[in-house]
Amino acid sequence: MASTLEKEIRSKIDDVKVSTRTTATTTIYILGLDPTTKDDEIKRALVTETKLAATDINIIALRKGKYEDQTAIVEIPKSQAMALVKLKRIRIGWGECGIRERINVVRCFKCLEHGHKTRECTAQVDRSDECIKCGEKGHKSRGCQNRVRCVKCAVDGHRADQIKCPHFKKIVEELRRQRIELGGTNSRQGKKDHAP
Structure with missing residues (x-):
């Protein structure tokens, strides 16, 4: 979206310096998802909770847990990720799911x-x-x-x-x-x- 905006500004205004900045992202785990939960349902919940655009949400993987639940590995902008981590939970579908930040040791x-x-x-x-x-x-x-x-x-x-x-x-x-x-x-x- 940033590159599209940059092109649009350059096409309308001559002699303007436009620079884009990459937003830092953080990877979070969403734990305890229902076994039937799909990517689009996770994105909808995150868009509602964070006001992010769906394009800012990257679902890296959905992994099955040992108790029939799922864990989503999701990459989103850092500020929204940290806000979610502080909330600790998010409603997705019928359930409340835990949220944790991925920690790189x-x-x-x-x-x-x-x-x-x-x-x-x-x-x-x-x-x-x-x-x-x-x-x-x-x-x-x-x-x-x-x-x-x-x-x-x-x-x-x-x-x-x-x-x-x-x-x-x-x-x-x-x-x-x-x-x-x-x-x-x-x-x-x-x-x-x-x-x-």
Whole structure:
């Protein structure tokens, strides 16, 4: 829409400088959707709640949950996303659905810990040759055929970078709490995010 408006202004007025700015977006999860809910129903509810245009709403995926419900992964402009996150719920169809922001947790590929990047790592141990999926050395998770084993908990059944891991879940919940308190500010760096 911005590029269309820019062209229209340029066609009507000579010698005017027009620039467009990309709006930062945030990805949210809409939880507990009825199994029959479709994309257009989600968009209608978001348009009603946020006053966004339907074109500003990008439904990335609708995923089935283990209890017959669905979760929608939706990308919308950041200011409306944060307002929805603060509301915590939205009515879609006959039900009230939970809303959560997707939290991207920074992970170091040297020590495999969370909260910092490889270039910031001060760990003495280099675990960069270990697989984050199974914890074994000599391969990466992409082609790993081994059982899933958490390198943090040292138990089978989940990875250290999945919400099933209690350590990872605690990090995500703390980041989510901080972001809500700070109104969408990146709490790790203390400045506004430019991307989800």
